[in-house]
Amino acid sequence: MDLHGKIALVTGASSGIGRGIATTLAAAGAAVAVHYRSGREQAEALVADIAEAGGKAAAFGADVTDTRQLEAMVEAVQAEFGGPVDILVNNAGHLVKRVPNVDMTEEHYNRVMDVNFKSYVFLSKLVIPGMIRRGGGKIVNMTSIAAHDGGGPGASVYAASKAAVISYSKGLAKELAGHRINVNCVSPGFIGQTAFHATFTSDEGRAATVAKIPLGREGTPQDVANAVLYLASPLSDYLTGETIEVNGGLFMR
Template sequence: MQFDLFQLKGQVAIVTGCNTGLGQGMALALAQAGADIVGVNQSAPTETRAQVEALGRRFLDLRADMADIGCIPGLLTQALALTGRIDILVNNAGIIRRADALQFGEADWDEVLNVNLKSAFFFSQAVARHCMAQGRGGKIINVASMLSFQGGVRVPSYTASKSGVMGMTKALANEWAAHGINVNAIAPGYMATNNTAALRADESRNAAILARIPTGRWGEPSDMAGPVVFLASQASNYVNGYTLAVDGGWLAR
């Protein structure tokens, strides 16, 4: 096997929402594989930047609210001004709002769909146009969810957005594969991040979740490393429109 298929040396990856958690884990994995990182966040990705630069890779710190797609052209312009190229996009930025469906409000619906789905589509569109213009293809990786497969409870807009991410991934792959652009997604399972702190602190809920995961543990941001590097590298050149569950076997139970 040619293990250099997994190398990303000389490439540039945009990762949205990489200041903490899964986004940070994926940014670090891409940097370890050789890519320079363009981080798009609302708050300072101080730790992520320090770790990426400690690996000898460049890190461009850009700030934006992904609820507003008007920021996307400027982000791409800034990234290209520093790096001169874009090879990989990881649409990781996302939010969640919880309420019973009968009480769920329009503002929470719109905000979640705008960040999780609308911005992912238009960022993908902008990067795909650039990749086609530069003539060497590219990799787009969307972040889906277990709720791309399941319905969930009290998260109607999040479930709709993540189901949409999986469908959008297939649709874009159908159109862009012929241009050398691979569009795929990763669906994380139950991960030990800030977003799940309350679940893990609830003894009964934590036990119930672990009982369903065949591996018997919560996932870690480092568990996203192999999958994201695979989908960003030449190793996945014949993988298109697929959503890869990284869930410790949750969906198999």
Template sequence: MQLDLTGRRALVTGGGSGIGAAIARALGARGADVAVHYANSKDGAEAVAGELIGAGRRAIAIGGDLTDPAQASAVVAAAAAHLGGIDIVVNNAGHLVGRATVAEMSDEHWASVLSVNVSSSFYVTRAAVPYLAESAAGRVVLMSSLAGENGGGAGSVAYATAKAAVVGFARGLAKELAADKITVNALAPGFIEDTAFHNTFTPTAAQQNIVAGLPLQRPGTVDDVAGAVLYLASDLSSFVTGQVIDINGGANFR
């Protein structure tokens, strides 16, 4: 059995930069055709799609606000129309939004964090289920976080809550979609360097302290996350569903 995705059709949300871009490139390198979604990173998404087209893949960049159910459905429909269906959905889109303690947190902040991390995945996956059900190898990959397991850093209660909810969504959905032979799994990255997330919200000194405390003594990379997606998207994981894969250099153990 090989990690060959030739002919598979994938939608990667938040694919214009960072982890999402690495995932889209990795899927394309293994033969998949890829729809690269973006919210704000239009130039990046178009560049990734262009690279994939240059390598002989079918690819397209599609913009949309996934916190809006109508736009999320439109993104999925556009991806399916361009690729001729969907076999793989990678719900990578998400955001810390900002740090706030519970005492100072506004209703709007709470709702925004839950919406961009949880509701967006629900809207996209719901719209994609009919296409996945027609696939011989339907795959859903959701993006949780180490924060969903350990509560995250200061001011990230809303984010930690959202990422824990993603795990519950993955496990419940795995049971629901099993009859259609669709697997559903989640990833929980820890510290992944050179991403907008940590460059924005984690000071350099804090990043260095995190890495110093890891058993593997190195930061994670976007390719570390992309590699796990390749496994979950391929036939190698056909008997794996409802699971969470930690990608954190040994920061914690289940």
């Protein structure tokens, strides 16, 4: 899984799963653009860690729901690394908060859909032309087990946004197959060591979920990063439009 000479852009990379993905791609040789929205210090610390390990990375700030900021970020990444993005990992996402549908507001709906789906569509749009010029590329979109089971309480719109990512990725995979651009999804289940569960999951809920996992433990960001690395590497060249489930057997298709 040698990614030397490749430029990777990972959104939401300052912590949790995104941090694990950025670190893993850099260790495989990719020059990594570490995106952050508010965690600038964390992103810069990650860049320093990657450099200390002999890798190459730089931090880029943007609100992924703002298409103008996305455009500026992609231009900055290309200028920093001297070429177009070869590997895009659309990882940024957020439940925002748990809202039952009877309490749903248009503002909350838009916030959830914009960060979890709109950002994927328009960031992909921005990097695709460069991938076509380079003769190929890899797009990895992060979805969720919630896309399959509807999520927990008050997460119906979040679950719908993640289901949209899967369907969109299949359509995009068909569009781009002729350009040797592979589009796939990674669907994490219960992944510990993340702000998501620290914020939205009770200790009781965590224990109950882990008890249902056949492999007997919650996942780690590295478990997810390993799947992303496979999809970013040449080993996945004949795989497109698919979703890899990383959940320890909690959900089997």
